Amino acid sequence: MAGRRAVDPAHVVALLRDIGVEHVMHVPGSPEETTAQIQAAAREGARHFALAGGDGTVNLAINALMPMGLSERPVIGVLPVGTGCDLLRTFGLPQDLIGAARHLTTDDTYAVDVATLEGSWGTRYFVNVAQAGVGAAAVQTAARLGRRLGPTRYPLAFVARLPAFPRANVTVTTERRTIEAEALAVILANAQFFAGGWNVAPKATLVDGVLDVQIINTKKTGAPALVPKVIKGTHLTDRSVRRVSAAEFTVSSEPVWPLECDGDLVGNTPVSGRVVPAAIDLKI
Numbered sequence: 001m002a003g004r005r006a007v008d009p010a011h012v013v014a015l016l017r018d019i020g021v022e023h024v025m026h027v028p029g030s031p032e033e034t035t036a037q038i039q040a041a042a043r044e045g046a047r048h049f050a051l052a053g054g055d056g057t058v059n060l061a062i063n064a065l066m067p068m069g070l071s072e073r074p075v076i077g078v079l080p081v082g083t084g085c086d087l088l089r090t091f092g093l094p095q096d097l098i099g100a101a102r103h104l105t106t107d108d109t110y111a112v113d114v115a116t117l118e119g120s121w122g123t124r125y126f127v128n129v130a131q132a133g134v135g136a137a138a139v140q141t142a143a144r145l146g147r148r149l150g151p152t153r154y155p156l157a158f159v160a161r162l163p164a165f166p167r168a169n170v171t172v173t174t175e176r177r178t179i180e181a182e183a184l185a186v187i188l189a190n191a192q193f194f195a196g197g198w199n200v201a202p203k204a205t206l207v208d209g210v211l212d213v214q215i216i217n218t219k220k221t222g223a224p225a226l227v228p229k230v231i232k233g234t235h236l237t238d239r240s241v242r243r244v245s246a247a248e249f250t251v252s253s254e255p256v257w258p259l260e261c262d263g264d265l266v267g268n269t270p271v272s273g274r275v276v277p278a279a280i281d282l283k284i
Contacts, residue, residue, distance in 0.1 A: 199233030
């Protein structure tokens with residue numbers, strides 16, 4: 001169990017018992033302990049993991065499991081108790097604990113893609129959305145804001161970082177093309193939603209072996225008008241958005257930009273990566 005919104009572990013245990021889900025509960029005290037417990041369970045043969053948390057918790061589990069080279073795909077279910085569960089939105093899954101828990105009783109899963117990020121800071125995996133540029137800077141600032149602000153933290157942080165954030169000369173290389181542009185952000189989307197429901201990649205799917213890559217070259221004065229379109233998912237036709245699909249990619253920027261994935265700041269550009277098709281089974 002993890003996540004920033006308080007939940008009584010006994011409540012989760014009672015809920016799973018009532019709906020007939022056999023389980024062993026672990027309540028780790030830190031991200032490091034979470035990683036250690038997940039890897040220990042996997043080494044002992046566990047294949048099914050139900051995560052009480054949000055997108056960051058799923059990311060933590062993915063980064064614990066992917067380097068292990070397991071012979072079978074792990075099955076991951078999500079019980080949403082974090083600050084954001086955008087991954088569930090792509091599949092139309094319930095955002096409430098009880099509704100999501102009932103999905104653990106079915107046999108339905110999707111074999112979904114995972115993507116890698118590689119840079120001087122190491123290797124990270126992500127399953128939802130990564131971004132470089134002003135959006136990553138906003139994630140950095142949002143982490144410093146009070147948690148009582150909830151889903152408003154990211155929009156407030158975006159507004160705070162936008163005025164001073166530098167546009168950059170960006171080079172995006174995929175297996176098919178190289179794009180050079182002056183830009184404000186680069187989006188690497190495996191799924192559709194981020195930032196608490198922003199429909200950043202309405203055409204993305206986690207089962208096609210590619211990422212939805214968007215180069216946002218709006219000027220800073222145009223960003224406030226673009227944001228409502230991003231929230232609604234109507235921005236892809238905007239002249240300031242260039243979209244391509246990629247199974248492999250490299251993103252560099254001058255000046256260097258921050259980089260985040262699934263809501264966690266992970267490093268800076270340059271970054272390269274690829275899609276790992278059908279890497280995990282997501283419980284739906």
